[in-house]
Amino acid sequence: MTDSTLHATQQFIPKIAIIGGGLTGLFTATLLERAFTNDNANVAVKSKSVVPNIVIFEKSRSVGRLATRYCTDSATHKNWQWAFGAQFFTAKSNDFQQFIKPWLKTGLLQPWRANVVDLIPSYDAAQNADIQAKEKWSSAQARYISTPKMTSWGRALADELAHTTIKFKTRVAPLCNEHFIEQNETKSKTELFDENGNSLGNFDWVICTAPNAQAVELMADSGFKELAKISEAQMQACYTLMLGWDKEQPLPATLHTSATLWDVAYVQNSLLDRIFIEHQKPAHDTLLPSVTIHARNDWSERHVDEEIEVVKATLLQAAKHALSWDEDSTPSQIDCHRWRYAATLKQPDHKELGILVDEPRQWIVSGDWCGQGNIESCYQMARQTVAKICAD
Numbered sequence: 517m518t519d520s521t522l523h524a525t526q527q528f529i530p531k532i533a534i535i536g537g538g539l540t541g542l543f544t545a546t547l548l549e550r551a552f553t554n555d556n557a558n559v560a561v562k563s564k565s566v567v568p569n570i571v572i573f574e575k576s577r578s579v580g581r582l583a584t585r586y587c588t589d590s591a592t593h594k595n596w597q598w599a600f601g602a603q604f605f606t607a608k609s610n611d612f613q614q615f616i617k618p619w620l621k622t623g624l625l626q627p628w629r630a631n632v633v634d635l636i637p638s639y640d641a642a643q644n645a646d647i648q649a650k651e652k653w654s655s656a657q658a659r660y661i662s663t664p665k666m667t668s669w670g671r672a673l674a675d676e677l678a679h680t681t682i683k684f685k686t687r688v689a690p691l692c693n694e695h696f697i698e699q700n701e702t703k704s705k706t707e708l709f710d711e712n713g714n715s716l717g718n719f720d721w722v723i724c725t726a727p728n729a730q731a732v733e734l735m736a737d738s739g740f741k742e743l744a745k746i747s748e749a750q751m752q753a754c755y756t757l758m759l760g761w762d763k764e765q766p767l768p769a770t771l772h773t774s775a776t777l778w779d780v781a782y783v784q785n786s787l788l789d790r791i792f793i794e795h796q797k798p799a800h801d802t803l804l805p806s807v808t809i810h811a812r813n814d815w816s817e818r819h820v821d822e823e824i825e826v827v828k829a830t831l832l833q834a835a836k837h838a839l840s841w842d843e844d845s846t847p848s849q850i851d852c853h854r855w856r857y858a859a860t861l862k863q864p865d866h867k868e869l870g871i872l873v874d875e876p877r878q879w880i881v882s883g884d885w886c887g888q889g890n891i892e893s894c895y896q897m898a899r900q901t902v903a904k905i906c907a908d
């Protein structure tokens with residue numbers, strides 16, 4: 517017998533593969549473990565006595581679209597740091613609020629009470645951008661960040677998994693119908709392979725949490741029942757600009773002379789969307805001045821195949837108009853990242869897809885894009901997945 521599908525007492529131990537080690541994958545593994553060990557206070561599912569054998573396959577070296585880049589200054593040994601994927605997340609639902617509580621207690625997650633403004637860039641070198649106070653994120657509108665980095669929470673979630681193996685740098689090859697073996701109740705049903713054709717094992721359930729376009733590739737020739745629905749969801753790109761200033765350098769006028777103190781700016785009349793001041797976030801005050809700017813998704817999508825250096829130059833020009841820097845206050849650190857699959861376009865009827873299930877094969881397609889395309893959706897989709905598996 518292979519893959520420990522049965523142990524000495526002949527109990528059936530389900531094997532579950534999760535493709536993707538982003539937050540959807542990590543939340544799914546966490547909730548599955550809790551559901552099967554009765555530690556499922558906020559998961560409304562029927563628990564079972566045998567803890568499944570869970571494996572997460574992640575093609576990269578770390579957790580998904582939560583991303584932090586940093587750079588150390590050789591003189592000060594201090595860091596510039598940019599959360600160049602998700603900047604913060606919401607917890608609007610009661611169950612997600614309960615879920616995040618332990619990490620809020622330890623301080624790994626913290627509320628971000630940011631001062632938010634509208635910013636209209638100035639195209640006149642003699643004038644600074646126009647800044648108007650918009651709102652302050654408070655407990656009524658709570659936004660949370662992970663500290664010291666946005667990636668810290670993903671790492672903590674991974675470390676706390678007790679019954680899950682994470683295989684980084686393992687790209688799962690597209691599924692195909694021949695790898696689905698319909699057998700009796702106690703036998704695994706799907707054999708997964710890596711991109712070199714090596715077997716990754718047999719699994720009772722396969723949960724795909726890849727971004728939408730990658731899920732289409734993985735499922736295209738598999739006979740997955742809900743394939744048409746995967747293709748329904750659309751994602752847009754996002755370019756992210758990361759800027760840093762030296763310790764002794766003057767900061768651009770809009771960052772330090774504005775009458776309105778601000779942490780987050782919604783940029784108007786620009787290809788830029790939002791500006792985030794990293795070193796003003798909670799527990800980030802030891803950083804060197806660091807600013808992350810997301811371009812608008814529609815603009816990014818139109819320029820998604822352009823040379824990154826050309827895009828970077830265009831974004832820098834727009835950032836200069838927004839932050840109003842001169843020769844002395846030009847950023848010393850400049851980097852640009854292209855996200856091909858950043859934002860989920862809303863369905864015309866504003867309905868969420870929800871997880872997609874192929875019952876006979878026991879395949880589930882999930883991910884933030886099955887919901888609203890944000891971190892809270894990752895949790896909701898994980899919850900739906902666990903409810904499905906536990907109800908079976």
Ligand SMILES: Cc1cc2nc3c(=O)[nH]c(=O)nc-3n(C[C@H](O)[C@H](O)[C@H](O)COP(=O)(O)OP(=O)(O)OC[C@H]3O[C@@H](n4cnc5c(N)ncnc54)[C@H](O)[C@@H]3O)c2cc1C
Nearest residue numbers: 536538539540575580581601602687688726858884890891
């Ligand atoms: C620029 C940007 C800004 C954002 N801002 C916010 C925000 O402010 N608030 C918010 O809540 N959300 C925000 N988001 C969205 C948030 O980051 C995502 O909702 C969340 O990270 C998605 O997690 P996921 O696990 O569903 O997908 P991912 O993080 O994409 O994880 C999927 C994983 O699957 C892996 N994978 C794919 N194919 C394979 C394969 N064949 N084999 C193995 N592994 C595979 C990928 O490498 C990836 O790690 C933002 C995203 C971006 C890009």
